Amino acid sequence: xxxxxxxxxxxxxxxxxxxxxxxxxxxxxxxxxxxxxxxxxxxxxxxxxxxxxxxxxxxxxxxxxxxxxxxxxxxxxxxxxxxxxxxxxxxxxxxxxxxxxxxxxxxxxxxxxxxxxxxxxxxxxxxxxxxxxxxxxxxxxxxxxxxxxxxxxxxxxxxxxxxxxxxxxxxxxxxxxxxxxxxxxxxxxxxxxxxxxxxxxxxxxxxxxxxxxxxxxxxxxxxxxxxxxxxxxxxxxxxxxxxxxxxxxxxxxxxxxxxxxxxxxxxxxxxxxxxxxxxxxxxxxxxxxxxxxxxxxxxxxxxxxxxxxxxxxxxxxxxxxxxxxxxxxxxxxxx
Numbered sequence: 410x411x412x413x414x415x416x417x418x419x420x421x422x423x424x425x426x427x428x429x430x431x432x433x434x435x436x437x438x439x440x441x442x443x444x445x446x447x448x449x450x451x452x453x454x455x456x457x458x459x460x461x462x463x464x465x466x467x468x469x470x471x472x473x474x475x476x477x478x479x480x481x482x483x484x485x486x487x488x489x490x491x492x493x494x495x496x497x498x499x500x501x502x503x504x505x506x507x508x509x510x511x512x513x514x515x516x517x518x519x520x521x522x523x524x525x526x527x528x529x530x531x532x533x534x535x536x537x538x539x540x541x542x543x544x545x546x547x548x549x550x551x552x553x554x555x556x557x558x559x560x561x562x563x564x565x566x567x568x569x570x571x572x573x574x575x576x577x578x579x580x581x582x583x584x585x586x587x588x589x590x591x592x593x594x595x596x597x598x599x600x601x602x603x604x605x606x607x608x609x610x611x612x613x614x615x616x617x618x619x620x621x622x623x624x625x626x627x628x629x630x631x632x633x634x635x636x637x638x639x640x641x642x643x644x645x646x647x648x649x650x651x652x653x654x655x656x657x658x659x660x661x662x663x664x665x666x667x668x669x670x671x672x673x674x675x676x677x678x679x680x681x682x683x684x685x686x687x688x689x690x691x692x693x694x695x696x697x698x699x700x701x702x703x704x705x706x707x708x709x710x711x712x713x714x715x716x717x718x719x720x721x722x723x724x725x726x727x728x729x730x731x732x733x734x735x736x737x738x739x740x741x742x743x744x
Contacts, residue, residue, distance in 0.1 A: 421491050425449035428486050428494060435478045436462045450493035454500055455609055464615070467504050473512065473522040480521025487528050495532075498525065500612045502601050506594050507619030511655045513590075523585045529597040534579040542576040577662070591663040598666035605673050610686055613674050617689035620667060621696045625656020626703055628695025631717060659700065661708060667697070668712055675720060691720055 426449055433439050440459055446452040453459065466472060466479050473480065483505070487498040509522040547553070548571045576599055585593055601608070601616075621628075659667075674690035694716045701709035 421493060422449065424489050424491055425453065425494060428482070428489075428497075429453065431485075432482055435482055436466065438462075450491070450497065453494070453497045454607070457609075457611065460500070460609070460611055463501060464504055467501065467508060473509060473520075474518040475520030475524070477521040480525055483525045484521075484528050487525065487532070496604060496607050498529070499601050499604055500608055502529070502597055503612060503616035503619055506597065507615070507622065510590075510594070510657045511619075511622060513657070526593055526597055527582060527585065529600060530579075530582060530593045533596050533600055534581055537579060539579045539581075541574050541578040543572045543574050546571040546573055591658065591660045595663040595666050598663065598670065602666055602669045602673070605670060610683055613670070613686055614689050616670060617674060617686070617693040620671065620693035622655035623657045623659060624693075624696035624700040625654070626696050626699035628692065628697070628699040631695045631698050656700075659697075659704075659709075664697075664709055665712075668716065671697075672716065675716065675723075694720065 426444070429439065429443050429449055429452075432453075433444075436459075439462070440456055443449060443452045443456060443459065463479065471477075483498050483501065486494050489495075505522055505525055509519055509526065512519060576596070579596065582589055582593060605613070671690050671693055674686050675694070694713055698710070698713040698717055701713055
C-alpha cells in the first residue's frame with residue numbers, strides 16, 4: 410500500500426469512526442461491534458441491528474423535520490464524499506424517499522428528508538457535470554464486426570446516431586419544488602441502482618415495500634400473468650384495484666429507475682437467489698402493473714408487463730416465443 414493510499418484509508422477510517430460516535434448520541438444504543446470494527450464503514454452498511462434502529466427512527470411520526478438529528482447525520486455523512494460512507498446513506502434511501510413521498514399530502518415539515526435528497530441530487534449533478542446519460546443503439550445501417558452495411562443513397566441525420574437518453578440532463582436545484590420532486594428522487598434512485606450490488610437485502614426489501622405503497626393498487630389479480638383471463642375477471646379487477654393510502658404520482662422519470670431496481674431484485678441474484686426478495690419484487694411488479702393499467706400508461710404497461718412475463722418464464726421454464734421442437738415435418742403445397 411502506497412503512502413497516499415494509507416493516508417486515504419486512514420482518513421476514511423477516521424471519518425467512519427466519527428460518524429459512529431455521532432450516531433451513538435442520536436440512537437438509544439448502537440451495537441458495540443461497530444466501534445471495535447476494523448471496517449467501520451462496512452459495519453455501518455451491513456449491521457442488521459443498527460439498520461433496524463435507523464429504520465424505526467426514520468419511520469417515527471415526527472421524523473423528516475428540519476431539526477431532526479438523524480436527517481442531519483445522514484446529510485453530513487453523505488457530504489463527507491467518502492464513497493463507503495455514501496453507501497451507508499444510500500442504503501436508507503428507499504425508506505427516506507418512501508416516507509417522504511407518503512407524507513407529502515399530510516403537509517408535515519419534511520425539510521430534513523429534503524436536505525438528504527438534495528444532497529444526493531447535487532452529488533450526481535456534479536459528478537455528471539449536468540450531462541444526460543445516453544446509450545448508442547445498434548443500427549444495421551452501420552457496419553459492425555458481424556456484418557457489412559450497404560451505402561445509403563439518401564443518408565439522413567437519423568442514421569448517424571441512434572442515441573437513447575437513459576437519464577436527461579441535470580440542472581442545479583436548491584429546493585424541492587413539486588414540479589421537480591419526481592426528478593430529484595428519480596436521480597437518487599438511479600444512483601442507488603448503480604450501487605445496488607453493495608446494498609444489503611433488507612434495503613432492497615424496503616424498496617419493494619414502498620413500491621407497493623406508492624402504487625396504491627392491489628396487484629394480486631395478476632399473480633398468474635400473462636395467463637389470467639382478463640375478459641372474465643375485468644370487473645373483479647376493478648373492485649380490487651381501489652385506491653390505497655400512500656399512493657403517489659409515478660411519472661416515468663421516477664418509474665424508470667424503480668423498474669431497473671426491481672429488475673435486479675428479480676434477476677440480479679440468479680445463482681444465489683433470495684426467495685424473500687424475489688417474492689417481494691414480484692408483488693411490487695404486480696402492484697405497479699395494476700397501477701399502470703389504472704392510469705392507462707402504455708409505456709409503463711409494456712415495461713412492467715415484460716417483467717411479469719419474465720417472472721412467469723422463470724417460474725415455468727417455458728418460453729412461449731420459442732418455436733416448438735418436433736420430429737414431425739409438415740409439408741404444405743400451394744395449388
